[in-house]
Each structure stands twice: as structure tokens, then as C-alpha cells.
Amino acid sequence: MVQVNMETHLLGANELLARRNRQLFKDHKVLVINLMSSPGSGKTTILERTIEALGGQLRLGVIEGDLYTDQDAQRIEKKGVKVIQINTEGACHLDAAMVGKAYGQLPTDKMDLMVIENVGNLVCPAEFDLGEDFTAVVISTTEGNDKLRKYPLIFRQAKAVLLNKMDLLPYTDFNLERFKNDLDQINPSATVFMVSGRTGEGIENWTRWVFEEVKRKNPF
Secondary structure: OOOOOHHHHHHHHHHHHHHHHHHHHHHOOOEEEEEEEOOOOOHHHHHHHHHHHHOOOOOEEEEEEEOOOOHHHHHHHOOOOEEEEEEOOOOOOOOHHHHHHHHOOOOHHHOOEEEEEOOOOOOHHHHOOOOOOEEEEEEEHHHOOOHHHHOHHHHHHOOEEEEEOHHHHHHOOOOHHHHHHHHHHHOOOOEEEEOOOOOOOOHHHHHHHHHHHHHHHOOO
């Protein structure tokens, strides 16, 4: 009797579709960011700020992942960006098949940058390649210092880590030195941005970096 490890099978099938997505994104010269975080980190606010800063310079599209509602997609749509909603209906992550289908509903010949806002979760999304160019993870000062050590995979894979809610730092017991030390041990090559989605602090540094990444993939 042959036994099949279902998780291995699912991840393998997903990897094939992710490769297909990646080639598609490359052919269309679109930089794709997989934006991940735990719930309540301020990920959607960061995305709104990103659109506000880059909307006049780049052509953007967004795939919005959530379990059941389209509340975040409505917020993004108000920024004048084309957004496709994916409701996973209980699944804790997006997968490459979902993203590939949603991508086909976007104006793919009129985009420089696409942001996939993944489902709020620090575990499952890290295990599923979507074909993105890189991942960016948002963590907030209000979440405490234990997240990096508890969920190392998602931070190990990240090209960028955004520490959000810096405006609230004085009112928390979040330890910046510990955060930096933990990240250095897990992923010393990650680019770190200290930001506040509420006040706009540090957003310019983040969006300038994203703009350069877009130019690097597709020189204007």
C-alpha cells in the first residue's frame, strides 16, 4: 500500500502553480510583493500609505486576501487602485491557484507593481509560495517581542520587515534592541523599516525602497 503525505502533495502542487505565476509576472514585467502579518498589525493601513505615496509614480494593482469580508478591499479601492478580493472562507492563507486566478482579472498590461495582501496569519502563509518576487512582513510594537522567535519561518523568508506603530512605542514594553537582535539571528539580510501607518513616520523610506525594487526588475 502506498501512503501519500497530503501536506507534501499540496505543497508540491502549489509550487508548480507558483512557478507558473512567477513566469507570468516576469513576462508582464510586474513586481509582486506578498505582504504578510498577524491580524491587527496595521498591514492594510501600511498598504494604503504605500498606494498614496506611489500611486502617482507607478501603476498598481492589489489582490486582497481575507477569510470572509471585503472590508479591506473597500478601503483599498477608495485609493483609486484596482483590487481583486479573495475570500478563503476559513482557509488561513492564500495559495498560488487563488492568486493566479485573481491576477487574470487585473489589468496585467497596465501594472508595474502588484501587492498581495495575504490573510492575517504568521504561520500558514509562510508555507505557500505564490510566485511573488519577495515577501514583506509587518509586525507592530503592540504585539510584544515574542513573535520573531515563535514564528521564525515567516521572518526568515522576508526580504523586508516593517516594524509598525512606532508612534505607540513609548506606551508599550516593546524592546527595540531585542527585536533587532532576534531578527539578526533569524534573518540578518532583511531590510528593516521603522514605520507608523497612522502618522506616516518612515513610510517614505519604505516606499522609496519599493520604487527602487520596481525599477530594478523593470527599468523605465
